Amino acid sequence: MKPFGATEAKRRPRDRETCLCFSAAGLFPVILTMFVLLTASHLQTTHVEAVQAGDVVVMLGSSAILPCHISTNDRLSQITWQKTIKGKAPNDVFLIIQPKNGLKYSNEKDLRFEFIGNVDDKNGTLKFSNVTLEDEGSYTCIFSLFPGGTPSRNSQLVILVPPITNLMDHTPLEGNEEVPLATCTAAASKPKAEVRWIKGFLEGKVREELNETQHANGTTTTWSTLLGKPGREMNGQLVKCVISSEATKEVILQTHIQVHYPPGNVNIVERSEVSYECETEANPKATVTWTRSGQPLPPSVEVVGATVQFSSQSNDLSGLYKCETKNPYGSKQAYFFVHFSSGNCNLSFLFTGLLILLIPLILPILLILLLGTGKLQSILKRFQSDPRGDAKKSG
Incomplete structure (x- = not known):
């Protein structure tokens, strides 16, 4: 019989060695699983963030190009378009593009959207026709890639609205109180327009008063009024209204100030x-x-x-x-x-007083002429010598 202590001493190293080998083999699958999970998590985190493609600025009623393109060798299963606009739920999916099935509209079918990209090139670009103010907002295309995840491209659609311009004369009556002379209006524009005046002869004699109103659809009406004391010297004077807006070229309107007044000297x-x-x-x-x-x-x-x-x-x-x-x-x-x-x-011209004024000037001249010729003296002598005879003759 072997000593008990010797047997135990020989067994322990073997048991320890076997235990160490079993533990190493069990850790490998755990480490591999964690690596795969971390890698997948890293890839997913890398691709979910949207890339801002920039603003798409167009005029009301025109067409907008919504870009959507990605360069990758990953397999594409579909492109999803979603929008966030006023009055709608956020991230509302409105269009899906698939390599095999083509276009598929979600909810209501909006034929204003036209697919002008190429699925094989991983290009989901859309042409959006006849845009309205209600269409303004955020548009995002999302690529479903394997194994790349779901990268996206975002565009902000901005709609410009040119102003409706008008220049109105007020035609006041001549007076000493300050009243409106003319009003220039830039209505329903987006963004708001600027209105200013070129006054010419009236510079320093009139002043401007600017007002604006914001509408629920995002447009603004701006108007400027020329104020002054209407005098007949203002009548017919040329003034110009200059309207500036991002949505259109500079517009210049002009008018001649009209002031009413009664007839003057005739x-x-x-x-x-x-x-x-x-x-x-x-x-x-x-x-x-x-x-x-x-x-x-x-x-x-x-x-x-x-x-x-x-x-x-x-x-x-x-x-x-x-x-x-x-x-x-x-x-x-x-x-x-x-x-x-x-x-x-x-x-x-009948100014009767003029004749009365001329008589005192002419009479002395006649008297001088008569005295010079002596006729006045002969007339006086004749009157003195026979006043009754003259009276009879006159009778």
Whole structure:
């Protein structure tokens, strides 16, 4: 019989060696499994992040190209398009492209989307026609690759809307209070437009007042008003409105300021020996009416617009004539006197006071002439010598 201690001493090393070999063999599959899992996790983490393709900026109603392309040797099973727009659920899938089955619309079929890419080239680019403001938002294409995962490309669709432009005259009545003279509007634009004025002669005499309104669809209406005290010197002055927007080229609108006022001073201008025109300044333009004082206008006198014409120079056409100018805001008139004698026409504007002023100037001259010739003295002597006889003669 072998000693008990010797037997135990020989067995223990063998048992320890066998145990160590078993443990090493069991760890290998565990390490391999963890490596595979970590590698797969790393690959999945690498490809799930979306790549920003950039903004796609187009005009309202035009077509947009939504890019979707990837360079890889992985096998492609499908391309999925999803969008996030206002009023819809986020990441709404609207189109699926498969190598074998082609296009498949999700939910409602929107034929405005046209596939212009190539599946074999891993290109899922779309052409989006007739875009509206409701289409603005984020568009993402997702590639289903093996073993690469699901990389994606994201584009932000931005819609531009050109402004509807208008320039309106207010046509105020002449006065001393500040009122609107003209208003320039850039309506329903996206982004908002800028409005400014080139005032010309009115620089420093008028001021601008800018306002804007934002609409629910994302557009903005901007308008600018010229304010000033309306005077007749402003009437007809040129002003320009300049509208700037990202959605269109610079637009320049122009107008002439309109101020209404009654007729001013009336002038009668001789156009020929037998033709005279009545002139005045008014806005709107004044109507002109010719009349003859105390009598109807003779049939041989013709009125054409603001001009009166005498067809003959007979004495029965002599008399006082009146020119009256009138518009909705007032009236004014002027007079002139016509005298025909021996075929000649003598015209004098009827300022009766003028004759009264001339008499004191002419009378002293006549007295001097009479004194110089001695006739005045002979007249006085005759009157003194026989006043009763003169009275009888005059009687």
